[in-house]
Amino acid sequence: MATTQRIWFNGSLVTDPTQGIISPIDHGLVVGDGVFEALKVEAAGAFAVTRHLERLSRSAAALGLPEPDHDACRAGIDAVLAGREWELGKIRITLTGGAGPLGSGAAWGPGTLIVAAEAVDPPAPETRIITLPWTRNLSGAMTGVKTTSYGENVRGLAFAEERGATEGIFANTSGYLAEGTGSNIFLVFGDQVVTPPLTAGILDGVTRALVIRWWNEQAALEVVERDLSVVEAQQADEVFITSSTRDVQAVTSWDDHDFPAGDVTRAVAQCFAAGWQAELDPR
Template identity: 60%
Template sequence: MTATTQNRTGSAGLESADTDGSAHSGGSRLRIWIDGRVVDTPDEARVSALDHGLVVGDGVFEALKVTAAGPFAVQRHLDRMTRSARALGLPDPDHQTVRSAIEAVLAGREWAEGKIRITYTGGHGPLGSQAAYGPQTLIVAAEPREVSPAITTIATAPWRRNEHGALTGVKSTSYAENVRGLAYAHHHGASEAIFLNTAGNVCEGSGTNVFCVYGDRVVTPPLSAGPLAGITRELLLEWCAIEEADLTPTEAAQADEVFLTSSMRDVQAVRRWDELEYGAPGRITTQLAAEFARHSSDLIDP
């Protein structure tokens, strides 16, 4: 690794632009399924002011990419959504209904690369933290996206993840902590914030998993460290030789390469982490990115 000290300008610049792949398209290119019907504008897709997903964040979600071949890894995302729903005490979402909604919002699309957001909440509930009454709310939305760049920069957030919390490992709609972390990263000229956990070890990004490379050895924090079980992370662990181990900030700083994974970023090399710089993309990151691209192009629903 080449490590140099770099002065921060405090200006986000180009690297503060959203890199989750969302095109912010709106209009007729955005399609939303809600209550069994498809609408083309957000104003037509309304939920109750008493929806528990709005009132207390009692809901879960999934975001998955769409390519020319179709939506990627749908079943894995549905399985994770079910695990998240069970963790919140919500009934299992109906997978076939979600799949039908995905087909509906993608029907007749004029774009190849896109994003699907699936939101599932407790539905109507009290103005407090008691259980929702239901029935549950399901929303599936799709829009085109710009493919994420191959290289990015990251910044360490000043807040810690609780690896023992009730929402650890749950992809909950209670996402304000991530919103704040991402804003911090943008303010510091980065596209992603990296959180440590309460033990002081590397945990995850606001919407990504983190990997460090030491020679030919690739390491990512274990789920016991508190990160979300990312779908791209899961597939890389199945397809490639990668270790799970706790990483201290000092150990992470000694890495030869660092990369992120997520459903929108795939395998994304890190050029700068705070003041540390890397020759990105490195050899191993390039190999793993190619391996992931090869497997994912062969298997649309691995």
Template identity: 60%
Template sequence: MLDETDVDAGPSTSPVIWIDGTLHTDAREARIGATDHGLVVGDGVFEALKVTPAGPFAVRRHLDRLERSAAAMGLPTPDRGTVLAGIDAVLADRRFAQGKVRITYTGGDGPLGSQAAYGSPTLVVASAATTVPPASTDVVTAPWRRNEHGALTGVKSTSYGENVRGLAYATALDCGETIFLNTAGNVCEGTGTNVFCVFGDEVVTPPLSAGPLAGVTRDLLLEWTPVVERDLTLEEALSADEVFLTSSLRDVQLVERWDGHAFTGLGARTARLVALFAARSGADLDP
């Protein structure tokens, strides 16, 4: 089942882009330097948050994580007021109800190699419409492993080539997401999602020590409902009654099949969590 999440709905949804204080309504005019370290070596971090009819969701939590990721990359702390000004600018005249904001923060101008950047950091904020994700999807296990001990483990870095490769693998198999195992052989995460398994009345998700990103939606579910954090083998995950994914753009999404295996549960527990997340997030735009 191909996941249509985050598909551009057409020319009327062309991104609005703000770069270091300058707003561009024509994406073709939005430019950064060819020696920007984010472009040259992926020396940058980013956040992507959903926009609802009421506005951008969980901004504080996303900016908290942006700052943590920047610190892990050795980048200066981004100025929160400036980032908020960029978000306001790209959403000021929005013509969509459902969308996303993407915040990209890089080392700025730098050498054509892995030495430290020597320019001022670059801050890019962009907004665009997205389609509503489907209620369910199919997933496939990646033929590659996540390194749960790597320098970028748990960092939302712009070095996203592995995720691009993983999502293309899923698309080629008519699936909406690829799930990575870690070097220990345990379930880690999707290319842009966290994984949850339901066993009877127990909901389980891999711990951060398994290598996944601490997703904002994951964190909220852990606060709003009982969830056990423990390692899961692939075999154990496939024996679950239900499996679902979480992310900032998918919210809570049921998995119908994993590597072709159909789960025996009816999705009732997942449906209750979908309703819980919708109610709690709808009542508080910045929980």
């Protein structure tokens, strides 16, 4: 997949992505002083650009970074997608504080803006998840912020993959179900779809929000956002996870519990697919 990568760095396409272009004192590298977004790319183009850029702005504000230039981000997206020979892919937008001290003091700037794209394989329709031994902080400064300080998620995903799963699920510091390392989780009880609320210390996922909106509109059954324990969640009839690169993915195994890829999950997946196909940039 590396041969499909295209990189746009601070306004220009990079001819050789393997060559160093980041300053060794860029604060995104030194202390994780940066934020990012990951968008899926379909044949028609990048999906939900406006929603992702709005969240990028919220994350930047939470970290004290300058407001990202949305027009520049869109120019970068256009540049990395121009002339592509693949349909399904991923875009990552990264914004950092730029050059700074070798510590936690504020970056000097100017900031760094990178837009990168690459082809990806279609997500599997089903997956296995496990519960992680670590918790999500309910009240940390970076709770719910999509920051480049992603070490906790890297460790969690590695822990899951070492045990034959593709995703690890966190509970939070209050003992309630939270989220995956890079996904949101939904439970099906009968015909009711339940997901942890944002107050559980989770990321406000773009796919999560659109699943809730489009399912509520189509099914006339509101998704219920409420706290629940992992034990209660594992009593669900069906489980699925969502993310920009997974869309709606059925969970067939969670720890020692098995689940069917059931009718409600399939209906939600179909609802989401119909939604993005009709509206590439939903507001």
